[in-house]
Amino acid sequence: MAVENRDPAVHLDRGFWLVTALLAVLSALAVYATIMWHPENMPQLPEAAIPADQVDQLFKFLTASAAVIFIYVVGYLVYFAIAFRVRASDPPDAVGVQIHDHHQLELWWTIIPTVFTIVLAIFSVKIWAGVQFASPNNGLVVEAIGHQWFDDFRYPGVHGIVTDEMHLPLGVPVTLHVTSSDVIHSFWLPSMRIKADMIPGMINTLRFTPTRAGTYPIICTEFCGTLHGTMNKQVVVIEPQANFDKWLAGWKGKNKNASDAIPVAGTGTVNLTGGDAAAGQKIFAQKCSACHAVGPFSQKIVGPGLKGVLHDPAHPKLVNGEAANPEDAAKILQKGYDGDMGHMPNASQNGISDKDIANLVAYLNSLK
Amino acid sequence: MAVAAAPTHGGGVADHIHPEPHSFIRRYIFSIDHKIIGIQYIVTAFLFMVMGGLLAELIRVQLMNHSGTFVKPDTFNELYSIHGSTMVWLVIIPLLTGGFGNFVFPLQIGARDVAFPWLNMLSFWIFPVAGLMLYSSFLMGAPVAGWTEYPPMSLLGGPGTSMWAAAIFLIGVSSTLTGINFLVTILKMRAPGMTFTRMPLFVWGQLATAPLLMIATTALGAALAALFIERQFGVPFFDPTRGGSPVLWQHMFWFYSHPAVYIMILPAFGMISEIFPTFARKPIFGYKMIAFSTVAIALLSFMVWAHHMFTSGMAPFLQLPFMILTMFIAIPTGIKIFSWVATLWGGKIHLTTSMMFAIGFIATFTFGGLTGVYLSAVPFDLHAHGTYFIVAHLHYVLVGGSLMAIFAGMYFWYPKMSGRIMNEFWGKVHFWLFFIGFNATFIPMHWLGLLGMPRRVAVYDPQFQFWNQFASISSFVMTAGILVFFINAIVSLRTGKKAGANPWGARTLEWQISSPPPYYNFKKVPAVLAAPYDFAEPLPYRGLEGELDPNVPAPVAAGH
Amino acid sequence: MAISVSQIPHGDPNVDQLYAETRDLRLNGFLLFMVSDLVLFSSIIFAYLYLRNSGQGWPPPGFSRLDVAFAAFNSVVLFGSGVTMHFALENWKHGNFIKFANWMVATIVLGAGFLSGQGYEYWTLYQKMHVSWSGSGIFGASFFTLTGMHGFHVFAGVIYLTVLLLQATNGKYTQHKHFGLTAGTLYWHFVDVIWVLLFSIFYLF
């Protein structure tokens, strides 16, 4: 190792301490500004629910500390770059102070960020717990179902789906389950600082308590196809309990006869292996023969005759336009179909299980 | 030490000098010389950068107006998907590993080439082919679901999505081969005396990156293959209606793509660690800590991927370890930042263009890193995920970080590559246009995101129009800066000042031989006696005396 | 002629220790290649375990467990080929070239035997249980993808070993310089190890 060439002339001089003081003042100002700033000052971001204020605290903590770190790093960076630039008077081969390291300094700038990170982690975990468990479990349970490119909602006691905006009573804890019927969407309530992805075949949960009456946007933040950018038209209306009850009663009336079957994709395809035609025949007699004859397509009761439905060359396609094969027939049994002839009920309306579907398809397949 | 008999095989035999090819094709097209391959990578990647940048500007033009009528929404989705894919896989990664990695580090460790020159050539040639494949997807309906291509959207996307998967898979193969090649080279082919603690820090950056290239990229390959198979043959992995899981893709993708972001920054860190001591005329401050933190970051990078998935509905308690480990990455990164700043203290700083970019890098990267720490805090991420805040973060670290370092590196090593210095005046014009344009483009995106603007949208709420226009116009300033850079780089090839061997007074090995270096790199493989950064000491190398002397004969190639 | 070591200055202890002039680094590269191949398998194994644990239970409704007995027999065939490969290389190193060739042939035959066993298993699955790659949900997808990938590795290995055998009989390798044979052996053991993994996650657990 080369001999250290420490230049005694260079030490932490007055300029350095002046700059340090200046940066301290700047940092203090930044911290002060951050503390004084309140999101309520911004019309777009009111704190409309219980975890929102906590998230904002975290944000302010992060911003205050990031500002201090940034001010010091960039302050010294720029100061050093200017103060230690070569001068015209320097010889061309002038070198800087030949120091390689300074163990104490390095120790400090490892320890301080570590301590800071631990503090930040603890603080974040605390807020995280606050957000996760912000509201008790026994609140109002609402479901939101994403579609390309809107959301539907389901409320306890209301049949079927609620298709306009989402309403929530003021001050009542909400447990919101979100899922999707097609691709991944995301359910963002910026005014409440919460978000969950709506994933087909999966249910994610948000818990919060609305604390401020008003109408706030619901925004989709996960790319979901052509019109993803327009999936922000829906709103959540926070209103006093009485108004909410009235709104809910309206939907109860309107949806009296709606089906409760959920049009949620991702329940899995029916597995057709091992379908038993004999068992299928029995179920067919109980559940299907009211509407379907075992005869040619034209022999219509409510729905078409099903003899040869999967083997009739004259009908290469099913009524819904899909191929006449067992898989696609199973889909019709699973999801139902509304076409020219009328309404073919879905599996839950017909009261058949996946196993039944497999058996039924095996039976249909055996009709030639 | 006995000399082994001359080997009979070309591949993988260290320091076996290949005969210098004389045909143009073998020399400049299908070259096996790491320096030529490095330059090929750099040129190709910059060409792709023009494409990716063009797409970015189209994005910005569309967003000038909130009702976005410039292109159709589906076209817009193609634009940013290919923009992101291009910039990540065809620009930054190839520049930092295949490009600067290839050109610089074998010289720095005193090797005559990489361990497997033929493999190196193969890695390079896969790259433009994959790039063209990616762009050909525009002809058949390019992917729309972003560079992350989450299913089920990516299962529904046009045929180009399969092309995308195939192209990225190929790029991955190329990266994996490069990683293997570099790792063996660094571990096995350092000049005598170059212990790990005498290795230049750029080499440390490459050493930490190579395993990431090897391991993470392979994992991505598996995910891409599965996506391709599912799209083409209907084999269910990700489709929820058939028992698959869309979240599985997210795990597989981010297990690669988080380490990938460090693939895009560790070599850049290495560059800064070369440029700072050179222009401050000071040893790098805290060499060991910088080297150690490089490795620490690489290791940690495999343990934090799920911070991209906080909203995807993983078990809540799993969020915590990912959050905390992510935060810990700030510590080794901070050690680097502080050490660089300390390197400036007491220096004799030459504010060349390269140095200005390096200093700018510290400022903007610190900013981007700090917003990364915001995002690692789960409750904040639950607000910011999927918004323009993410777009702001990623451009601060990728453009303000990786790309700035690449520019610094270009001004720094251009003389070594071409023998001429890039014009400093236009360099500074480039710096200021770029630096101001960049910050003005991406700063507003932070508050746009927080106030409610989601990313990947072709139309948006009118209230955000002002800041979007501001960003778009600023992005034209940044583009002008890059245009200046390109023109400067091309014109300086002919008119630049002659560089000589060592225009910057740098001390690593590549500067001790002529510019551009001869085919065989070193007449004698030098011996290394100390770390390279002691500016007040004589050079710590032995055996370089004859390098610049035309009377000392060049080594003779082994015949085949 | 390669540059000679005598041109390198001596004196520093590190200098002499670290540097050997012309070394064959192909083995290092090959080992790293196998590491990345292992990562490829691990990723898909991860995918399989992830899907397997995402509800439904395993095997999913409608499927029965795979036939352990036959697969165990087939595994023995594969592991046996690992043993014969080991003997082949050892014999080469000791200069017993004839024995080497015999053990190689045995390895190749056993490898091919494993492949036919797997083919038979695929065929029965398809015939009896209608399990197919794309039509049987994640069960078919993960099983055929992983075992297919492994089978492809075995297939490539059988070809590779055949080429090595031909090269060796044509005098490409010497008793002491036989990188190809070393790589082939390593590769073959690697394929065995992968099979241990696959066998346990598909048949045993």
Ligand code: HEA
């Ligand atoms: C890796 C690096 C990288 C780089 C360098 C850039 C560079 C730029 N990016 Fe990019 N960007 C990403 C990586 C990168 N980006 C990623 C990963 C995404 C996410 C994609 C996704 O959502 O899936 C993204 C997304 C993204 C978006 C969000 C899209 C959306 O969500 O809807 C925007 C919007 O403004 C944007 C803009 C820009 C701009 C203006 C630049 C500029 O800096 C570009 C400047 C460069 C040039 C312009 C080229 C050089 C110029 C010339 C040769 C002159 C001639 C050219 C013209 C006259 C036009 N980028």
Ligand code: HEA
């Ligand atoms: C070069 C690329 C790069 C780099 C280096 C980083 C660095 C970091 N990133 Fe970033 N990131 C991306 C590229 C990168 N990122 C991209 C492309 C995306 C978006 C992908 C997409 O969805 O399209 C993303 C997204 C992303 C997310 C997901 C957001 C979301 O989608 O919801 C998160 C969350 O944790 C994150 C965190 C971090 C952190 C903590 C770091 C840290 O490594 C930063 C460390 C640095 C510092 C902290 C600054 C210097 C340190 C100091 C001065 C010390 C003192 C400071 C402290 C103690 C705090 N990033």
Ligand code: CUA
């Ligand atoms: Cu729904 Cu985006």
Ligand SMILES: [Cu+2]
């Ligand atoms: Cu990440």
